[in-house]
Amino acid sequence: QKEVEQNSGPLSVPEGAIASLNCTYSDRGSQSFFWYRQYSGKSPELIMSIYSNGDKEDGRFTAQLNKASQYVSLLIRDSQPSDSATYLCAVNGPNTGNQFYFGTGTSLTVIP
Amino acid sequence: GAGVSQTPSNKVTEKGKYVELRCDPISGHTALYWYRQSLGQGPEFLIYFQGTGAADDSGLPNDRFFAVRPEGSVSTLKIQRTERGDSAVYLCASSLTPAQEQFFGPGTRLTVL
Numbered sequence: 001q002k003e004v005e006q007n008s009g010p011l012s013v014p015e016g017a018i019a020s021l022n023c024t025y026s027d028r029g030s031q032s033f034f035w036y037r038q039y040s041g042k043s044p045e046l047i048m049s050i051y052s053n054g055d056k057e058d059g060r061f062t063a064q065l066n067k068a069s070q071y072v073s074l075l076i077r078d079s080q081p082s083d084s085a086t087y088l089c090a091v092n093g094p095n096t097g098n099q100f101y102f103g104t105g106t107s108l109t110v111i112p
Numbered sequence: 113g114a115g116v117s118q119t120p121s122n123k124v125t126e127k128g129k130y131v132e133l134r135c136d137p138i139s140g141h142t143a144l145y146w147y148r149q150s151l152g153q154g155p156e157f158l159i160y161f162q163g164t165g166a167a168d169d170s171g172l173p174n175d176r177f178f179a180v181r182p183e184g185s186v187s188t189l190k191i192q193r194t195e196r197g198d199s200a201v202y203l204c205a206s207s208l209t210p211a212q213e214q215f216f217g218p219g220t221r222l223t224v225l
Contacts, residue, residue, distance in 0.1 A: 004154075032211055043203055043216040044155065088154050090214075098143070098210040099168060102154030 003027060004091050006103035014111050019076040021106050023089030026070070032092040033065055033072045038105065039085045047087075048074070079110045114138070116217035118204050124223045125194055133189040133220045137206030144187050145214060146179055147203040155203055161187060162210055194224045 005024050013019045021035075032051055036044035050056045050063040050072065062075040072091075076083055086105040092098065117136045125131050137144050143162055147155035157171040161181045169179070176194075181187040191198055201221050205214040 008152075034213065036216075043201075043219045046213055046215060049213050090154075092211050098160055098162075099157045099171070100145070100155075100214060101157070102147075104152065104154045 003101035004103040006106050009107040012109045013079050017079050019079045021074040021087050023072045025091045030091045034090040035074045036088040037085045081110045081112050084109045118217040118220050122221045126225050131191050133202050135187045135204030141206035143207045143210045145205045146189050149201045196224050199224045
């Protein structure tokens with residue numbers, strides 16, 4: 001079982017819609033969770049971090065964490081074509097030392 | 113302030129050669145990470161430094177790979193006797209302290225012919 005799993009997609013949404021990206025993780029002791037955006041040919045760019053159960057909002061982005069279900073998600077409201085990218089989920093916790101485990105990413109396309 | 117920088121941006125080498133990849137982290141960041149990313153995959157952990165010491169090198173695939181950070185700032189990833197399977201994008205990231213948000217450099221694309 002992989003440490004972090006994401007649906008590879010591709011996920012397509014129309015412009016203005018809500019895009020929902022999901023991630024599950026295997027280490028129940030994980031404490032820190034991150035979402036990165038990666039454009040083709042570029043390096044990952046940090047979007048959000050979340051450490052506590054519940055929702056965390058930053059502009060059009062909302063991260064949701066449910067530690068009991070070992071699930072973290074990213075919602076993108078009012079999706080724009082510029083949001084088209086691969087979204088990577090990363091997890092860190094006491095059982096991983098200070099390693100970050102990344103999922104394989106979900107490819108998102110926002111259709112104008 | 114400047115972000116993480118990596119040099120070179122591209123490196124083409126021949127099988128069996130030695131290569132060095134350099135990473136200059138964000139000023140003041142004590143933690144430095146090296147990752148390798150292949151097409152369609154997420155970054156794969158290689159090694160992590162806290163200050164000058166390698167705190168965790170469990171991700172290095174074999175003894176051909178080695179990394180140093182002698183003064184606690186710039187780090188060099190060294191690959192001996194390169195193989196075609198080493199071809200990938202090598203990413204460096206730094207964070208203020210371990211386990212906090214990591215910020216990535218632009219990466220070095222290594223191609224072994």
